[in-house]
Amino acid sequence: MTAPLSAPPTAQDAADAAADTRPTSLPDALRMGAVRLRVSDAARSTAFYSGVLGLTVLGTAPDGVVRLGAGDETLIELEPVANARPRPRGTTGLFHVAILVPDRPALALVLRRLIERGVRLGASDHLVSEALYLDDPDGNGIEVYRDRSPRDWRWDGATVEMATYQLDMRSLLAELPADADIAAPMPAGTVIGHVHLQVADLTRARRFYVERLGFAVTTDRYPGALFVSAGRYHHHLGLNIWQSRGGGPAPANSVGLAHFEIVLPDAEAVEAASERLRAAGESPSPIAHGFSIADPWGTRLHVVSRAG
Numbered sequence: 001m002t003a004p005l006s007a008p009p010t011a012q013d014a015a016d017a018a019a020d021t022r023p024t025s026l027p028d029a030l031r032m033g034a035v036r037l038r039v040s041d042a043a044r045s046t047a048f049y050s051g052v053l054g055l056t057v058l059g060t061a062p063d064g065v066v067r068l069g070a071g072d073e074t075l076i077e078l079e080p081v082a083n084a085r086p087r088p089r090g091t092t093g094l095f096h097v098a099i100l101v102p103d104r105p106a107l108a109l110v111l112r113r114l115i116e117r118g119v120r121l122g123a124s125d126h127l128v129s130e131a132l133y134l135d136d137p138d139g140n141g142i143e144v145y146r147d148r149s150p151r152d153w154r155w156d157g158a159t160v161e162m163a164t165y166q167l168d169m170r171s172l173l174a175e176l177p178a179d180a181d182i183a184a185p186m187p188a189g190t191v192i193g194h195v196h197l198q199v200a201d202l203t204r205a206r207r208f209y210v211e212r213l214g215f216a217v218t219t220d221r222y223p224g225a226l227f228v229s230a231g232r233y234h235h236h237l238g239l240n241i242w243q244s245r246g247g248g249p250a251p252a253n254s255v256g257l258a259h260f261e262i263v264l265p266d267a268e269a270v271e272a273a274s275e276r277l278r279a280a281g282e283s284p285s286p287i288a289h290g291f292s293i294a295d296p297w298g299t300r301l302h303v304v305s306r307a308g
Contacts, residue, residue: 024276026214026262027269028231032192033261033304034067035097036077039138040084040255042066048137049076052117053099053144054110054186071188075099077258084255086139091250092198092297094257095240096133096141100193101186107132107146108176109184111169116182123167128153128160128234130167138255145193153234160218160234162227194229195260196238197299200247202226204296205239212280213293214273236262249298259292259300266307273303 039045046066049055055068055076066078076097087093101107111132114121122133131145154161199205206226209215215228218235224242227235250256264270270290277284277293284291290304 024214025216026230026273027265029265030230030236031263032194032236033263033302034069034074034077035192035195035260036065036079036258037094037097037136037138037140038079038081038084038255038258039136039140040081041137042078042080044137045078049078050185052114052119053142054113054184056185070186070190073188073191075190075192079258081253081255083253084138085251085253087250087254087256090244090247091254092200092244092247093250093299094140095196095198095238095242096143097192097257097260098131098143098145098194098196099186100191101144101146102189104130104146104172105175105177105180106187106190107144108172108174109180109182110144110186111172112176112180113182123169125165125167126162127165128162130172132167140256141196143196147193147234150232155232158216158218159221160227160232162219162222162234192260194236194238196240197257197295198244198247199239199241199295199299200244200297202239202241208282208295209237209239212277212282214276247297257299259302261302261304264290264303264305267305270303270305 042064046057049068050057055070058067058069058074060066064080067074069075101110107130114134119134124131129145129147131143134142136142209228210217215230215237217226218229219227225238225240227238229236264273274284274291282293284293287302290302292300292302294300
């Protein structure tokens with residue numbers, strides 16, 4: 001008895017086969033890009049981010065957006081908003097933007113400058129990193145941190161060990177050379193290390209950022225929070241409901257996060273991420289070098305490639 005002839009492949013079969021070969025996660029070479037913040041007074045915020053925090057003013061666009069960074073890398077963009085209002089408590093959006101400096105002496109310099117400027121700050125040892133916390137003039141949260149060597153990070157399978165302990169600030173300040181220039185700008189090699197967001201629901205956040213966009217969970221052991229990354233970094237995104245459980249987006253004229261960038265190594269990786277989102281029912285919009293997408297609470301991210 002001869003076997004029945006199989007039906008020729010259909011267009012849907014071909015599409016399904018192609019989908020099976022698409023990557024389901026974001027590439028290890030992912031990095032965070034510029035973060036745009038809405039501010040009420042561009043001059044005041046520029047003075048803070050340059051004179052207090054230590055970023056370099058890189059330029060001002062015709063629409064008034066000010067770019068600041070380290071070396072020639074744009075890290076923060078300040079978008080002035082007419083009649084801006086404070087972001088209402090309990091809404092979703094920015095918890096903090098985290099600026100990663102190259103080493104411990106660079107973090108010590110930031111700490112000394114903040115102390116001399118009389119800035120109110122917090123400080124924590126997270127095992128994987130040492131961090132300083134402060135707010136900008138509009139209340140946007142900022143973290144400045146340095147990573148410990150990845151060789152010293154402790155993993156339990158796919159979960160990295162993080163904690164919140166008191167930072168030894170005396171030890172940190174001892175790293176500062178006696179002749180250090182407190183007014184020196186943040187050094188080249190300073191980058192956006194991660195962005196921490198306030199969301200309304202962690203299950204929906206996991207569905208969007210992990211199952212659809214392609215990040216991997218690095219720890220869900222903090223109560224009320226989820227941390228995700230690519231390439232086994234401790235986290236590129238933090239997601240929490242500590243003050244925003246069940247909340248919605250802030251009004252459009254509020255200060256806060258306008259959007260942030262996720263930078264992928266090439267256009268193919270960007271297209272793969274866009275296809276995953278479309279297949280899941282999301283609606284990415286094309287922008288220069290990539291696409292824009294909003295999470296379930298309207299927080300907008302730009303996924304781009306700088307290759308070429």
